[in-house]
Amino acid sequence: EAPLYKDPMQPVEARVKDLLSRMTLQEKAAQMAQIERRVATPTALTDLAIGSVLSAGGSSPRDGATAEEWADMVDQMQRWALASRLGVPIIYGSDAVHGHNNLFGATIFPHNVGLGATRDKELARRIGEVTALEVRASGIQWTFAPCLAVCRDPRWGRCYECYGEEPEIVQMMTSIVSGLQGSPPEGHPSGYPFLAGQRNVIACAKHFVGDGGTHKGINEGNTICSYEELEKIHMSPYPDCFNQGVCTVMASYTSWNGEPLHSSHFLITDVLKEKLGFKGLVVSDWEGIDRLCKPHGSNYRYCVAASINAGVDMIMIPFRYEKFLEDLISLVESGEVPMSRINDAVERILRVKFVSGIFEQPFSDRSLLDVVGCKEHRLLARDAVRKSLVLLKNGKEARQPFLPLKKNAKRILVAGSHADNIGYQCGGWTIAWYGGSGRITAGTSILEAIREAIGEEAEVVHEPNPTASTLLQLQQKEPFSYAIVVVGEVPYAEMLGDRTDLSIPFNGHDTLSLIAGTIPTVALVVSGRPLVLETQLLDQIEALVAVWLPGSEGGGITDCLFGDCDFHGVLPVSWFRSVDQLPMHSSMGAGYDPLFPIGFGLRMFDK
Numbered sequence: 001e002a003p004l005y006k007d008p009m010q011p012v013e014a015r016v017k018d019l020l021s022r023m024t025l026q027e028k029a030a031q032m033a034q035i036e037r038r039v040a041t042p043t044a045l046t047d048l049a050i051g052s053v054l055s056a057g058g059s060s061p062r063d064g065a066t067a068e069e070w071a072d073m074v075d076q077m078q079r080w081a082l083a084s085r086l087g088v089p090i091i092y093g094s095d096a097v098h099g100h101n102n103l104f105g106a107t108i109f110p111h112n113v114g115l116g117a118t119r120d121k122e123l124a125r126r127i128g129e130v131t132a133l134e135v136r137a138s139g140i141q142w143t144f145a146p147c148l149a150v151c152r153d154p155r156w157g158r159c160y161e162c163y164g165e166e167p168e169i170v171q172m173m174t175s176i177v178s179g180l181q182g183s184p185p186e187g188h189p190s191g192y193p194f195l196a197g198q199r200n201v202i203a204c205a206k207h208f209v210g211d212g213g214t215h216k217g218i219n220e221g222n223t224i225c226s227y228e229e230l231e232k233i234h235m236s237p238y239p240d241c242f243n244q245g246v247c248t249v250m251a252s253y254t255s256w257n258g259e260p261l262h263s264s265h266f267l268i269t270d271v272l273k274e275k276l277g278f279k280g281l282v283v284s285d286w287e288g289i290d291r292l293c294k295p296h297g298s299n300y301r302y303c304v305a306a307s308i309n310a311g312v313d314m315i316m317i318p319f320r321y322e323k324f325l326e327d328l329i330s331l332v333e334s335g336e337v338p339m340s341r342i343n344d345a346v347e348r349i350l351r352v353k354f355v356s357g358i359f360e361q362p363f364s365d366r367s368l369l370d371v372v373g374c375k376e377h378r379l380l381a382r383d384a385v386r387k388s389l390v391l392l393k394n395g396k397e398a399r400q401p402f403l404p405l406k407k408n409a410k411r412i413l414v415a416g417s418h419a420d421n422i423g424y425q426c427g428g429w430t431i432a433w434y435g436g437s438g439r440i441t442a443g444t445s446i447l448e449a450i451r452e453a454i455g456e457e458a459e460v461v462h463e464p465n466p467t468a469s470t471l472l473q474l475q476q477k478e479p480f481s482y483a484i485v486v487v488g489e490v491p492y493a494e495m496l497g498d499r500t501d502l503s504i505p506f507n508g509h510d511t512l513s514l515i516a517g518t519i520p521t522v523a524l525v526v527s528g529r530p531l532v533l534e535t536q537l538l539d540q541i542e543a544l545v546a547v548w549l550p551g552s553e554g555g556g557i558t559d560c561l562f563g564d565c566d567f568h569g570v571l572p573v574s575w576f577r578s579v580d581q582l583p584m585h586s587s588m589g590a591g592y593d594p595l596f597p598i599g600f601g602l603r604m605f606d607k
């Protein structure tokens with residue numbers, strides 16, 4: 001009759017034990033390998049029975065692929081995996097970090113820094129729930145989210161992936177795990193993986209640990225601090241995720257006091273697995289083990305030994321899987337990697353797979369296809385945008401608020417590089433790894449939202465980058481009631497976003513100053529982090545809103561600008577005056593002198 005591990009009525013731990021006992025060393029090593037979709041072939045998945053496949057940022061079956069094409073691809077790979085000797089299904093991972101951002105047409109939510117501004121746990125959970133549906137619609141079962149980094153220096157290119165600069169804010173937003181995976185029942189053992197069902201996805205608490213605390217915010221850099229500080233600032237969001245049964249943890253590229261996380265037995269095994277009791281699987285980051293040696297990828301056999309022995313269970317290789325398997329098997333045969341370590345890793349991987357239900361439901365659920373980018377999801381994203389906006393200035397005098405704007409104004413100017421650019425408002429990790437410009441996916445730009453919100457008789461003039469003379473001509477024809485000027489950062493990811501100069505790029509400052517000099521202006525800043533705002537400019541503009549990276553639903557911005565609802569967001573990060581102040585946090589006492597402090601945010605209506 002069917003082997004025990006295939007019987008869904010058996011307890012998970014019994015199924016894990018039974019399957020493990022049937023596996024050869026080669027099959028165990030293969031389960032510990034995660035490869036990129038471009039090298040996922042029948043050889044890899046059937047003959048070698050590799051355990052997991054991922055899409056790198058932007059890696060899709062084809063540009064603009066539909067959810068159905070994604071599901072066809074994942075299901076095909078699954079059939080290859082099920083044809084392997086023991087028929088162990090793969091789990092397929094992708095970075096759905098603000099909606100299913102690898103999928104064209106998916107709902108794109110505000111990036112984490114904007115969600116941190118909402119301080120709304122239930123919203124985060126709901127976003128997780130909806131994201132899980134759109135990820136599942138494409139046949140994918142695992143997202144590499146949430147990022148729990150506590151951003152201690154906004155010069156870091158991944159500041160926008162962080163919910164805030166204080167652990168309490170990040171801890172609050174970990175409720176997204178219960179949205180993604182479903183909420184575990186009362187009494188669920190902390191640290192043990194949980195997944196409610198086939199409309200939920202495996203989540204990934206990343207990047208363990210201290211990723212947001214590197215010196216000067218240097219990406220993949222070194223976090224220099226005491227163990228107490230590492231635990232208090234950077235580690236505290238992890239137990240919140242373990243209490244929710246998060247299934248996976250991703251190791252950080254960064255080092256702690258010079259020791260790379262990917263080879264830290266103390267932090268991965270003694271702390272994460274033993275002290276904190278994490279029972280799911282630890283996956284490396286992309287070529288995370290290759291970075292253990294200089295030059296990158298040299299001494300690969302050592303890199304494999306050091307990371308696996310440190311406690312990493314699955315390696316995001318992602319391409320040279322033959323070399324990985326050859327080295328790992330050789331290391332076990334030589335005794336440099338004990339079989340007990342291999343068994344621990346494979347047990348954890350199988351535990352997550354059995355808990356996820358993928359043995360019983362290995363294929364995609366096609367009934368979900370039409371939820372991708374659906375109206376209900378876009379309304380949730382629009383609500384998230386509304387709640388994420390932070391009103392930093394409203395009127396030059398206290399009793400003369402500038403917002404809300406009049407919908408029936410006669411003539412308004414909409415200007416700035418970011419007024420009509422869906423790619424810019426989505427930011428990095430959208431369609432391409434580092435994002436893009438223009439109509440990169442379905443959505444509503446800020447200009448389109450203004451045109452929808454404004455009264456019929458109002459004339460909207462769109463001039464991205466007006467010169468002084470253009471402005472004069474435009475004004476002579478008929479003066480403007482007000483101007484909405486949208487400036488900010490262009491999309492970036494990881495090291496591409498590391499910057500020591502945090503002024504508004506694209507001479508956004510000059511555009512703002514030119515326009516605000518002659519027309520009452522509200523400035524919208526589209527950015528993944530605070531940017532330098534000169535005092536003179538601040539004095540010139542009538543109102544200022546931090547919109548962060550709002551995603552596809554630009555309508556959430558005009559909902560607030562025109563007063564359909566009030567602003568509620570408060571800063572999740574300190575808004576510095578100058579980069580010379582960095583790093584700067586509210587806990588530092590005297591030296592804390594931001595332009596706007598963490599927690600700051602104005603209202604239009606209720607005082």
Ligand SMILES: OC[C@@H]1[C@@H](O)[C@H](O)[C@@H](O)c2nc(-c3ccccc3)cn21
Pocket residue numbers: 055056057095144206285286494
């Ligand atoms: O996309 C998978 C993971 C993601 O989950 C991690 O948060 C992130 O650190 C990451 N960087 C790369 C990556 C970095 C450089 C070149 C190519 C890919 C890949 N990944």
